[in-house]
Amino acid sequence: MVFTMSVLPSLETDGERWRDTAGVVMINEAVFAEAMLASFRRAIASVASASEDIRAAALRLAAIWRAGGRLVYAGAGSSGLAAAEDAAELPGTFGLDESRIAIVLPGGTAEPFRIDGSAEDDAAAGERAMTGLGDLSRDAVIVVSASGSTPFTVAAAAEARRRGAFVIGIAHRPGSPLLVGADASILLESGEEALRGSTRLAAGAAQKAALGMLSSLMGFELGHIHQGLMVNLKADNAKLRERARGIVATIAGVSDAKAGAALREAGGEVKPAILIACGIVSMSEAVTWLAAAEGRIDDALRRASANGITGQSPNKGA
Numbered sequence: 001m002v003f004t005m006s007v008l009p010s011l012e013t014d015g016e017r018w019r020d021t022a023g024v025v026m027i028n029e030a031v032f033a034e035a036m037l038a039s040f041r042r043a044i045a046s047v048a049s050a051s052e053d054i055r056a057a058a059l060r061l062a063a064i065w066r067a068g069g070r071l072v073y074a075g076a077g078s079s080g081l082a083a084a085e086d087a088a089e090l091p092g093t094f095g096l097d098e099s100r101i102a103i104v105l106p107g108g109t110a111e112p113f114r115i116d117g118s119a120e121d122d123a124a125a126g127e128r129a130m131t132g133l134g135d136l137s138r139d140a141v142i143v144v145s146a147s148g149s150t151p152f153t154v155a156a157a158a159e160a161r162r163r164g165a166f167v168i169g170i171a172h173r174p175g176s177p178l179l180v181g182a183d184a185s186i187l188l189e190s191g192e193e194a195l196r197g198s199t200r201l202a203a204g205a206a207q208k209a210a211l212g213m214l215s216s217l218m219g220f221e222l223g224h225i226h227q228g229l230m231v232n233l234k235a236d237n238a239k240l241r242e243r244a245r246g247i248v249a250t251i252a253g254v255s256d257a258k259a260g261a262a263l264r265e266a267g268g269e270v271k272p273a274i275l276i277a278c279g280i281v282s283m284s285e286a287v288t289w290l291a292a293a294e295g296r297i298d299d300a301l302r303r304a305s306a307n308g309i310t311g312q313s314p315n316k317g318a
Contacts, residue, residue, distance in 0.1 A: 035194040039202035043190040046172075047209045050186050054210055057168050057184040058217035064140045064166060065096070065222060072133060072165070074104035074156045075144040076120035078200035079207060081105075083144045086211040092240075094219040095232035104129045106152050119152065126156035130163060137164030142214070144207055145169075146199035148176025157181055170210055172203050186210060223296035226251060231270050231297050235263075244270050251297070252277035271297050279309040 047054070065071065071090070073083040084103045091098040106119030106126075119125065130136065141160040145153040148171030158181055161167045169182030172190055179185040190206040193199060219225050224232035229251065235244040241263075247270055248259035254277045265283060266273035272286035274297055280286045293299035 032194065036201065039191065039194045040205050043188070043202040043206035044209060046188040046190040046206050047213065050188055050210065051213070053184065053186045054213050055217055057186060058214050059221055060166060060184065061140050061142075061168075061214065061218040062221035064138070065100075065218065067138060069138040069140060070100045070102060070133075070136075071096075072102045072104060072130075072136070072139060072141040072160070073144075074126075074129070074141060074153060074160075076106050076150050076152045077146075078204050079144040079146050079150075079153070082204055082207040082211060083142065085208070086215055090215060090219075092234045092236070093230055094215075094222070094224040095234050102133060104133075104156060121151050123151040123155035126152040126154070127159040130156050130159040130165075135163065136160055139165045140168065141165040142168045142211070143170065143178060143182070144211070145171050145176075145178050146203040146207075147171065148173045148178040150178075154178050154181070168214075170207060172199075172206070186214075223294065223298070226297050231274065233270060235268050235270070241268070244268070244273075248273045248277050251301075254278075271295070271300075275300060275304060278304055280304065 061071065071087070073087040074080070075083040084105060087101050087103050090096045090101055104126075106122065130141075133139075141157065143153055143157040143160070148154075148169070154177045157167050157169060157178055161181065161183065166184070167182045168184045168186065169178040170186045170188065171178045172188050173179075174187055174189070179187060188203070188206040188210055190202045193201050193203065195201055216225070219232075222232075224230065227250070229247045230243075231247060231251070233240060233244060233247075235241045244263060245256055245259045248254070248262055249256050251274050252259065252262070254262075259273070259277055262273040262277035263270070265276050266286065267283070271290055272280075272283055275286040275289055276283065278301070280289060289300045289303060290297070293303060
């Protein structure tokens, strides 16, 4: 027999049991799919509710990065993997120096698909992990935990803060130890899971979205996003080299051929290639212009335009 959503009222929360009034389990894959979709919608809504906190934290991250600090991501279980994924994308997406990005997981990062569940209960290991990173007084530590009370994660956050780091806590329970002890708290009230206890689902979706917003807004503030394009990406394969060429062509308003020539002259770096495509005569001059604009291509382009330099420069080939 197939039961509709009306037979199972309140499937919008995991707090309801999958039973009818007689206590008989009533579920099929279609109902379960709808329940999961409902939980994912709640997850994204929770990120929207936290958007101001995410934006404020991102501005602080950008300031710390500009000042030479490191970004440290920490977590355990699926929350740790979400944190690690965001960290791993930053060098390629925004050209950030990977030597200034660290990932702290119970047991390390060598075998991420062999998660030792018991390791997240080891608070002392969380403390040791942060101690091993040395002086954290110039750094930011982003700590993620669905419950906000995982011993490894909470201890790592507390030790990081004790060592002077700016700690951003991301969790799903208000008043949890991680959020209370953080310098900046991001509460994602995504609700219960359709698959109870499986925080890789709705909580994981909320975490991925929040972390993506956090790091992307930081990248925006650092000047690595222009017109919705990744202007500081690391083009280390054919697909990304093609993307880089398209970015240069779009922003500079030049042909793909001219964009490709500018990228070759710039050694594959997108920002100086944009300026070269616009008429800046050399890589060294482009670097000087970018330095004057603090790395922001929008400011550098305004300065170029004010000096009569455009993408249609007569001394550059088509």
